[in-house]
Amino acid sequence: MDFIITILEQGLIYGILALGVYITYKILDFPDLTADGSFPLGAAVSASMITRGVNPYLTLLAAFAAGALAGICTGLIHVKGKVRDLLSGIIMMTALWTINLRIAGTSNVPIFSKETIFKNSFLENFLPEALLPYRTILVIVILAVISKLLLDFYMSSKSGMLLRAVGDNDKLVISLAKDEGNVKILGLAIANGLIALAGCIFCQEERVFEISMGTGAIVIGLASVIIGTSIFKNLTMIKATTAVIIGSIFYKACTAVAMRNFEPQDMKLITAVLFLVVLLVSMDRKKKVKSHA
């Protein structure tokens, strides 16, 4: 039971990250490596604010804002500086390493004794006794559902439709008398905001900030997006955002099962191999190349 709950917790947290990656990879068609930096950015913001005694729930908003700012920087480098999309992300990812260290102070910030969004006097006073053991998963479910619903709402708005259009056909956006660069920057801001939010929640769940916690975040995000969208591609009633979160839980379950038989240092290799398997099975790349031809 604990095993399953841990998978759900991690899967849902990374599900929020996957929502962000879904925006860049699927909607904007932008291979955004900023994720590897904005995920720990959210964690660094969260850890440094919590050690200063700020209300942990406020750190969620602050992390989102910080991530959005990182996304805007990537967007500006790409749109205004005319740097290739992949390189813009790499530049920001590299820069963020130092920025994260500066924000957190050191490469490792434990927040074990502090109040977090999962463990605080408010929850202890108001949550029924019976639910207390499940408070972590409860809070995570609520946050993931809110993120998903807000993103769904945004995607069906006029601004969201323009965002979907820009990845599909940026000429059309220009024809609609809108600056396609600004729309891209907006998309990157929302995506990296969500990714940083996931980092913030992850940091509080693990009760520690670790500078290298973002390494490979983009791989996990991409794998979740690809699994989710290819499992449910024929079911139109399931929204892509839901599919992506389920994909993330599925991916976390696969790694968790695999990790039972391996050492912790094998983690990254398993992540990489699983991602490759997902790619080969889903054949997502071929479809993408074809539809862009």
Next chain:
Amino acid sequence: MLELKNIYKYYNPGTLNEMCLFQDYSLTVEDGQFVSVVGSNGSGKTSMLNIICGSIPIESGSIVLDGEDITKEKEFRRNQRIGRVYQNPAMGTCPSMTILENMSLADNKGKRYGLGRGTNKARISHYQELLRPLNLGLEDKMDVKVGSLSGGQRQAMALLMSTMTPIEFLVLDEHTAALDPKTAEIIMELTDKIVREKKLTTIMVTHNLRYAVEYGDRLVMMHQGENVIDCAGAEKQAVSIDDILVKFNEISIECGN
């Protein structure tokens, strides 16, 4: 009224491959005029459209739309007043979005794209009214993704979408070239109908000489960045395909072909 005044345009300026396309080129299109432009490849037809729309920069000269100098204006800003249909049917629509979503996007052109709902149920019947005269059955497929439509269907949509909101100028860039003859005919008739109904000032580049002769009230033939034929009104009515072909051949001989 659209005016191109003393346009100079070089490709690869400052290099060995420098090529001068327009040298002191000027063109005035009166309000409500429908200009057909023909010419061989490389004669500057599409470059002229790109210059009007701001897709490519110019070395000197000015572009004036209804008395307002738009030379320095960015492409997306000019599009507030200009509608454009491209040769490639995929350029005018979003393949992964439904017909309804595409129409809604175009319907909102010129307004703010904010957090309000992207599609408005109350407008669906209006969109269907626009689609019905096409006789392509699109009005019953509002929730079908545009990517699964044929090139002709997409081009018809692109044409509708670019003329849905009030624009001052319509730019058609070989918009029937990628279509089969029958579909091209349908799109061309639709174009003529829309242009007449909305009294749009239009400039159409085409390789189809028959369309150039049949449609529009002014005919321009371009060669090496200059207008070698430019006739309107009764003079244009008198022009036949053969006349244009003769001129085409003359030019080809000059070029040594």
